[in-house]
Amino acid sequence: MTHTSDTPPAPVQVAAITTGAxxxxxxxxxxxxxxxxxxxxxxHGLRVQDDENPDHLGIGRSEKSTCFPPAVTLASSWDPDxxxxxxxxxxxxxxxxxxxxxxGPGMNIKRSPLCGRNFEYFxxxxxxxxxxxxxxIKGIQSQGVGACAKHFxxxxxxxxxLRVSADxxxxxxxxxxxxxxxxxxxxxxxxxxxxxxxxxxxxxxSENSWLLTDVLREEWHYDGVVxxxxxxxxxxxxxxxxxxxxxxxxxxxDSRIVEAAKSGKIDNELDRTLTRLKLLxxxxxxxxxxxxxxxxxxxxxxxRAAAESAVLLKNDQAALPLDAASMDRVVLIGELARTxxxxxxxxxxxxxxxxxxxxxxxxxxxxxxPLFSAGYRLDGVDDDGLVEEAVAAAAxxxxxxxxxxxxxxxxxxxxxxxxxxLPVNQLALLNRLAAVNGRIVVVLSNGSAVTTAAWRDxxxxxxxxxxxGQAHGExxxxxxFGDVNPSGKLAETVPVxxxxxxxxxxxxxxxxxxxxxxxxxxxxxxxDARNISVDFPFGHGHSYTTFExxxxxxxAFDADSPLACTVSLTLRNTGTYxxxxxxxxxxxxxxxxxxxxxxxxxxxQKVNLRPGESVHLSFDLTREQLGHFSxxxxxxxxxxxxxxxxxxxxxxxxxxxxxxxxxxNPVPRPLTVWSTFGEWDSDTDAGPRLARLIEGRxxxxxxxxxxxxxxxxxxxVLAFPLRALVEFPGFPVDLEDIEKLVASSN
Numbered sequence: 084m085t086h087t088s089d090t091p092p093a094p095v096q097v098a099a100i101t102t103g104a105x106x107x108x109x110x111x112x113x114x115x116x117x118x119x120x121x122x123x124x125x126x127h128g129l130r131v132q133d134d135e136n137p138d139h140l141g142i143g144r145s146e147k148s149t150c151f152p153p154a155v156t157l158a159s160s161w162d163p164d165x166x167x168x169x170x171x172x173x174x175x176x177x178x179x180x181x182x183x184x185x186x187g188p189g190m191n192i193k194r195s196p197l198c199g200r201n202f203e204y205f206x207x208x209x210x211x212x213x214x215x216x217x218x219x220i221k222g223i224q225s226q227g228v229g230a231c232a233k234h235f236x237x238x239x240x241x242x243x244x245l246r247v248s249a250d251x252x253x254x255x256x257x258x259x260x261x262x263x264x265x266x267x268x269x270x271x272x273x274x275x276x277x278x279x280x281x282x283x284x285x286x287x288x289s290e291n292s293w294l295l296t297d298v299l300r301e302e303w304h305y306d307g308v309v310x311x312x313x314x315x316x317x318x319x320x321x322x323x324x325x326x327x328x329x330x331x332x333x334x335x336x337d338s339r340i341v342e343a344a345k346s347g348k349i350d351n352e353l354d355r356t357l358t359r360l361k362l363l364x365x366x367x368x369x370x371x372x373x374x375x376x377x378x379x380x381x382x383x384x385x386x387r388a389a390a391e392s393a394v395l396l397k398n399d400q401a402a403l404p405l406d407a408a409s410m411d412r413v414v415l416i417g418e419l420a421r422t423x424x425x426x427x428x429x430x431x432x433x434x435x436x437x438x439x440x441x442x443x444x445x446x447x448x449x450x451x452x453p454l455f456s457a458g459y460r461l462d463g464v465d466d467d468g469l470v471e472e473a474v475a476a477a478a479x480x481x482x483x484x485x486x487x488x489x490x491x492x493x494x495x496x497x498x499x500x501x502x503x504x505l506p507v508n509q510l511a512l513l514n515r516l517a518a519v520n521g522r523i524v525v526v527l528s529n530g531s532a533v534t535t536a537a538w539r540d541x542x543x544x545x546x547x548x549x550x551x552g553q554a555h556g557e558x559x560x561x562x563x564f565g566d567v568n569p570s571g572k573l574a575e576t577v578p579v580x581x582x583x584x585x586x587x588x589x590x591x592x593x594x595x596x597x598x599x600x601x602x603x604x605x606x607x608x609x610x611d612a613r614n615i616s617v618d619f620p621f622g623h624g625h626s627y628t629t630f631e632x633x634x635x636x637x638x639a640f641d642a643d644s645p646l647a648c649t650v651s652l653t654l655r656n657t658g659t660y661x662x663x664x665x666x667x668x669x670x671x672x673x674x675x676x677x678x679x680x681x682x683x684x685x686x687x688q689k690v691n692l693r694p695g696e697s698v699h700l701s702f703d704l705t706r707e708q709l710g711h712f713s714x715x716x717x718x719x720x721x722x723x724x725x726x727x728x729x730x731x732x733x734x735x736x737x738x739x740x741x742x743x744x745x746x747x748n749p750v751p752r753p754l755t756v757w758s759t760f761g762e763w764d765s766d767t768d769a770g771p772r773l774a775r776l777i778e779g780r781x782x783x784x785x786x787x788x789x790x791x792x793x794x795x796x797x798x799x800v801l802a803f804p805l806r807a808l809v810e811f812p813g814f815p816v817d818l819e820d821i822e823k824l825v826a827s828s829n
Contacts, residue, residue: 090114091114091115092112092114092115092357094344094345094347094349094350094353095341095344095345096112096114097112097115097344097353097354097356097357098340098341098343098344098353099112099335099341100112100117100329100356100357100360101319101323101328101329101330101340101353101356102319102329102330102331102333102334102335102337102340103329103330103331103332103333103334104119104333104335105332105333106313106331106332106333107121107122107123107132107332108120108121108122108333109122109329109360110333112357115357115361116361117357117360117361117364118364120183120184120360120363120364120367121181121182121183121184122182122183122184122185122186122231122310122331123177123180123182123184123185123186124185124186124187124430124431125173125177125182125185125186125187125431126153126154126186126187126188126189126203126431127150127151127152127153127154127157127173127187127203127426127427127431127433127552128148128149128150128151128173128176128426128431128433128435128552129145129146129148129149129173129176129177129180129182129185129433130145130148130430130431130432130433130434131145131146131148131180131182132145132146145432145433145434146180146434147434147435147436148176148180148433148434148435148436149172149173149176149378149381149382149385149433149435149436149552149553150385150425150426150433150435150436150438150552150553151169151172151173151381151384151385151388151552151553152169152385152388152389152392152549152550152551152552153202153203153426153427153431153530153549153550153552154188154189154202154203154204154205154215154219155201155202155203155204155205155530155531155549155550155574156388156389156392156548156549156550156551156552157169157205157215157219157388157392158205158206158211158215158392158574158575159392159393159394159547159549159571159572159573159574159624160388160391160392160570160571160689161571161572161574161665161687161689162391162689163214163215163217163218164218165387165388165391166215166218166219166222167218167219167221167222167225168222168384168388169219169222169384169385169388170188170218170219170220170221170222170223170225170230171222171223171225171226172222172376172380172381172384173185173222173223174222174223174224174225174226174227174228175226175374175376175381176376176381177223177226177228178226178227178228178373178374179373179374179375179376180373181369181373182228183228183229183363183364183367183369184228184229184230184231184274184275184363184367185223185228185229185230185231186231186233186277187203187219187223187230187231187232187233187431188205188216188219188220188230188232188233189203189204189205189233189234190204190205190212190213190216190232190233190234190235190263190264190267191204191233191234191236191237191238191239191260192204192206192207192209192212192239192259192260192263192605193206193207193239193575193606194207194239194240194585194586194590194599194605195239195240195499195584195585195586195587195590196500196503196531196532196575196577196578196581196584197240197499197500197501197502197503197531197581197590197591198239198240198241198499198500198531199240199241199494199495199496199497199498199499199500199531200241200427200429200494200495200496201494201530201531201532201575202426202427202494202530202531202549202550203427203431203496205263205574206574206575206606207574207575207576207605207606207607207621208574208606208607208621208683208684209258209259209260209262209263209266210262210263210266210683210684210685210708211574211684211687212263212267213262213263213264213265213266213267213270214266214270215574216232216263216267216271217266217267217270217271218271220232220267220271220272220273221271224271224273224274224366227366227367227368228367229273229274229275229307229363229366229367230271230273230274230275231273231274231275231276231277231310232264232267232268232273232275232276232277233276233277233279233312234277234278234279234280234288234312235264235276235277235278235279235288235294235299235309236256236260236261236264236279236283236288236294237249237251237256237260237279237281237283237288237599238279238280238281238288239260240499240590240591240592240597241496241497241498241499242498242499242591242592243591243592243595244279244280244281245280245281245314245315246280246281246282246595247281247282247591247592247595247596247597248281248282248283248284248285248595248596248597249281249282249283249284249597249599250284250285250596250597250598250599251283251284251599252599252602252714253712253714253717254602254603254677254711254712254713254714255599255601255602255603255605256283257712257719258603258711258712259603259605261298264276265303268303268305269303272305272306272307273307274307274308274363274366274367275307275308275309275310275363276299276305276307276308276309276310277309277310277311277312278291278294278295278309278310278311278312278315278327279312279315280312280314280315287315287317288315289311289312289315289316289317289322289325289327289330290316290317290318290321290322290325290327291325292324292325292326294325294326295309295325295326295327296325296326299326300326306359306362307359307362307363308328308329308359308360308362308363309326309327309328309329310327310328310329310330310331311327311329311330311331312331313331313332314332316330318339319334319337319339319340320339320340320343320349323340323343323349323352323353323356324349324352328355328356328359328360329356329360378436382436382437382553382554383554385551385552385553385554385558386554386557386558386561387567388552389548389551389552389554389555389558390558390561390562390566390567390569391567391569391570391571391663392549392571393546393547393548393558393562393567393569393571394546394547394549394569394571394572394573394623394624395544395545395546395569395571395624395625395626395627396527396535396539396545396546396547396619396623396624396625397539397542397543397544397545397625398543398544398625398627399542399543399544400522400543402482402522402524402543402544403524403544403546403562403563403565403627404562404563404564404565404627405482405484405524405563405564405565407449407564409481409482410449410453411454412480412481412482413453413454413480413481413482413483413484414453414454414455414456414476414477414480414482414483414484415441415442415445415453415454415455415456415484415486416455416456416457416458416473416476416477416483416484416485416486416512416516417457417458417459417485417486417487417509417512417526418457418458418459418460418461418486419461419486419487419488419526419528420440420441420442420455420484420486420526421440421441421442421455421457422440422461423438423439423440423441423528423551423555423556424488424489424490424491424528424529424550425438425528425550425551425552425553425555426550426552427491427494427495427496427530427550428491428494428495428496429495429496429497430496431496435552435553436553437553438553438555439553439554439555439556439557440555440556441486441526441555441556441559441560442455442556443556444556444557444559444560445556445560447557448560448564454476454480456469456472456473456476456477457469457472457473458470458472458473458485458512459473459506459508459509459512460508461490462490462492463490463506463507463508464508465508465511466508470511470512470515473512473515473516474515474516474518474519477516477519477520477523478519478520480520481522482520482522482523482524483516483520483522483523483524484524484526484563485512485513485516485523485524485525485526485542486525486526486528487505487509487513487525487526487527487528488505488509488527488528488529489505489506489528489529489530489531489533490506493506493529494529494530494531499591500531502581503531503532503533503534503578503581504533504534504537505529505533510537510538513525513538513541513542514538514541517541517542521543522543523541523542523543523544524542524543524544524545524546524563525542525544525545525546526546526548526559526563527545527546527547527548527549528548528549528550528551528555529547529549529550530549530550532575532576532577532578533577534577534578534579534580534581534618535577535618535619536579536580536618539618546562546563546569547571547573548562565627565660568626568627568628568660568661568662568663569624569625569626569627570624570626570662570663570664570665570689571624572622572623572624572665572667572733573619573620573621573622573623573624573733574621575606575621576606576607576610576617576619576620576621576734577617577618577619578610578617578618579616579617579618583610583615583616583617585601585604585605585606585609585610586599586600586601586605588600589601603678603680604680606621607620607621607622607682607734608680608681608683611680611681611682611734611735612680612681617735620733620734620735620736621684621733621734622665622667622684622731622732622733622734622736623732623733623734623735623736624665624733626658626660626662626663626664627658627660627662628656628657628658628659628660628661628662628694629656629657629658630654630655630656630657630658630662630664630692630732631654631655631657632652632653632654632666632730632732632738632739633652633653633655633739634651634652634653634699635650635651635652635728635730635739635740635741636650636651636652637649637650637651637728637741637743639743639744639745639746640745640746641746642723642746642747642748643748645705645706645707646703646704646705646706647704647705647706647708647709647721647723647745648703648704648728648743648745649701649702649703649704650668650686650701650702650704650728650730651699651700651701651702652666652699652700652730652739653697653698653699653700654666654690654692654697654698654700655692655695655696655697655698656692656693656694656695656696656697657695658694659694660694661691661692661693661694662691662692663689663690663691663692664689664690664692664732665687665688665689665690665732666687666688666689666690666700666730666732667684667686667687667730667731667732667733667734668684668685668686668687668702668704668728668729668730669682669683669684669685669728669729669730669731669734669737670682670683670685670704670709670726670727670728670729671683671726671727671729672709672724672725672726672727673724673725673726674711674722674724676713676715676722676752677711677713677720679711682727682729682734684734685704685708685709686702686704686708688700688702706721706723706747707719707721709721709726709745713750713752715752715753716750716752716753720750721747721750722747722749722750723744723745723746723747724744724745724747725742725743725744726742726743726744726745727740727741727742727743728740728741728742728743753828753829754766754769754824754825754828754829755825756804756805756806756818756821756822756825757804757805757806758804758805759801759802759803759804759805760800760801760802760803760804760805760808761801761802763805763824764801766828768828769824769828772824772827772828773816773824776815776816776820776824777815777816780815780816781815782815783813783814783815784812784813784815785811785812785813785814786811786812786813787800787808787811787813787814788813805821806818806821809821
């Protein structure tokens with residue numbers, strides 16, 4: 084066993100460290116110089132509590148911490164540097180409270196807009212998810228606090244999450260659901276990874292040796308601690324053997340690991356776990372004195388981060404920004420202006436240091452109460468009196484700023500949504516207001532996508548703020564009045580109808596299984612492949628200024644270079660406001676052996692420009708970035724060839740494009756008896772040998788020989804597997820011949 088003291092710990096002693104001491108701390112092992120480690124929920128703010136003593140701190144009474152914008156909001160910033168800054172602030176608060184590991188970021192793909200926990204996740208795109216998660220991980224760990232990337236893996240719904248089997252093809256697993264984790268681990272190396280509740284193709288994630296050992300450890304070379312989601316382990320010995328290090332929460336009364344340790348069957352696993360926990364303890368070495376974080380600075384960061392993540396979905400008639408001089412002619416309508424929705428519900432809920440409503444922020448800015456009418460109740464109960472009062476206020480106003488969104492009961496950990504619409508009472512109010520006022524600015528607060536297709540034409544402007552964190556009102560006022568030019572872009576597609584979504588027929592599954600029948604076609608990959616109209620596309624977001632794209636240049640590299648191509652362009656701010664634009668690089672390629680999307684995001688960069696200022700941007704794309712996973716070969720491949728490079732302001736606002744032919748070395752694929760005649764014929768080594776064998780036996784005769792004489796017939800014969808051709812009269816090669824060719828060819 085691994086140890087540093089003179090007397091090595093006995094296996095039964097080491098067994099204790101494989102499960103927590105309680106809900107939030109691990110067991111120490113003095114005999115091996117291993118201290119206890121403290122964990123806390125914290126994807127967007129620290130939740131420090133003691134669930135063993137609920138009278139001290141309950142789930143709703145955690146210690147006060149800064150409530151930062153959650154992942155759904157930060158993702159819309161498309162700014163990894165900003166996300167890293169938030170991560171560092173979160174790490175500082177964790178360090179000040181003696182927390183060693185923050186349980187976050189959440190990295191699961193937004194397969195369906197119905198997932199009740201989408202507010203904790205970044206995107207529908209795996210590359211984007213991996214990039215933003217890596218930034219958060221780097222920020223947290225820069226403070227000597229471990230990040231724990233979760234939920235590994237394929238945890239894309241709340242319905243039946245404790246037992247459902249996510250049944251996914253190998254290619255979709257690799258390209259969509261594991262890819263973000265792979266990139267984040269490569270670029271930021273989180274010191275912890277949390278295994279999810281669900282099963283993957285029938286095997287629980289916490290007990291899945293293919294996932295935790297074959298992929299995570301052996302293929303990705305991960306050296307950190309793998310911890311279970313709370314209560315996700317059903318067989319602790321099987322989990323430990325599969326590659327799990329730490330079962331949470333603590334179950335000291337469970338003797339199964341101890342009994343296995345006494346038998347000597349898990350010595351190697353115990354030694355491995357001890358080594359990894361000691362490494363985690365070393366990485367999170369506590370300092371003698373805890374520095375108190377600057378909570379005011381963190382509040383300012385929250386305000387800035389949320390404002391820079393706001394997405395201007397539409398802005399007809401240049402209704403925004405508002406003129407401060409017109410405040411007396413503006414009315415705020417909606418209970419959410421007074422009672423803000425600023426964070427998600429469930430285990431990530433933060434007890435904020437303070438919360439600023441929009442009305443609070445207006446009073447602070449203008450020194451007086453704004454015109455306000457509640458308009459609706461957050462519990463969804465109709466209230467005619469509130470509606471009539473709001474309609475009367477709107478009828479005399481120049482501009483209505485209408486606050487709409489999803490109340491906490493509509494989305495939470497533990498349950499999925501039933502639809503993608505706003506509450507009925509809010510939409511009914513909007514219809515009444517639109518009848519008396521033609522200048523309505525909608526402020527949205529929600530953690531998951533909501534469709535606006537049925538009502539957006541009744542508005543002048545819509546700003547998607549998502550969930551802003553504790554500085555909510557200040558963020559909203561900053562954007563409405565132009566102190567901040569919104570530069571957010573959607574990190575997920577907003578569909579027109581739920582029925583249009585990729586997983587509609589397979590969400591949330593049945594009888595303990597959910598089929599991922601859409602394969603790799605998730606999000607914009609699906610909508611673009613089927614040319615389906617969307618409410619707002621992936622990457623969409625307007626600005627108070629305008630940008631011009633020009634001078635696109637592309638160049639391909641030689642086949643032996645790890646780089647595939649370089650892309651460059653010029654971006655210019657052609658408007659009158661300083662602002663930021665996100666330049667998005669999409670590539671569509673046609674692979675000979677694999678189905679590929681119309682376009683896939685391969686790179687992006689956010690750029691701030693003053694009016695009239697321009698910048699030259701360049702992107703180097705590697706073959707690894709452009710690759711696809713081959714189920715047949717069980718590894719990533721890139722065949723090169725013709726592709727289209729597109730530069731867009733969104734996935735459907737393509738400003739520049741170019742065609743390019745990228746050289747690549749041929750990817751060898753093993754030949755089998757079930758390989759087609761055409762595949763054998765095109766192989767530079769096996770093809771000539773097969774041709775000589777056939778010719779030496781008098782050639783192909785009979786019906787197959789006749790078909791080979793014309794172009795259409797030849798195509799048909801070439802599509803036959805050799806194993807099938809040997810059954811036809813006149814084909815001069817038998818199964819034994821093919822098996823010998825296979826053996827010599829591979």
